[in-house]
Amino acid sequence: MNEGTAVSALAALGHEARLRIFRLLVRAGHEGLNIGEIGHLVGLPASTLAHHLRALVDVGLVTQQRHSRQVINRADFDVMNGVLAFVAEECCKGISLVEDDVA
Numbered sequence: 192m193n194e195g196t197a198v199s200a201l202a203a204l205g206h207e208a209r210l211r212i213f214r215l216l217v218r219a220g221h222e223g224l225n226i227g228e229i230g231h232l233v234g235l236p237a238s239t240l241a242h243h244l245r246a247l248v249d250v251g252l253v254t255q256q257r258h259s260r261q262v263i264n265r266a267d268f269d270v271m272n273g274v275l276a277f278v279a280e281e282c283c284k285g286i287s288l289v290e291d292d293v294a
Contacts, residue, residue, distance in 0.1 A: 192273040196251075200274045203250045208235060209243045213252055216266040223256075223265035 204210050211233050216224060224232070230240045244264060247253040251270045256263045 192277045194277075197274055197277040199250045200252055200270065201278075203246050203252060206243070206246075208233070208239070209247055212240070212243055213247060213266060216253060216264055217268075217271070219265075221265065221268075223263040225261040225263055227261075229264060 204213060212229060212235075215229060215232055226237070226240065226244070229235075229244070230237060233240070235243070244253060244255070248255055252267055252274075254265050254267050256265070
């Protein structure tokens with residue numbers, strides 16, 4: 192994952208409603224939830240929910256699949272794990288402070 196993709200995903204999750212929706216979809220697992228179920232569980236009106244879901248879909252954190260009249264939303268666990276791995280990949284490697292780097 193590149194830095195730009197990680198920044199976009201983290202920015203999308205930086206909104207309280209989107210983070211709540213995404214965490215709900217993570218809990219739902221691979222079965223996902225339809226839009227009505229998400230709206231009921233997070234207490235958002237349909238138009239607001241559609242806006243926030245679109246933001247999560249646009250950055251790849253959520254996938255949508257139409258089943259007849261329903262749209263099933265699922266967390267994309269590969270993308271989620273990629274973002275988490277990107278954030279953690281430098282963990283505990285240490286920092287070398289070179290005199291030229293300190294401004």
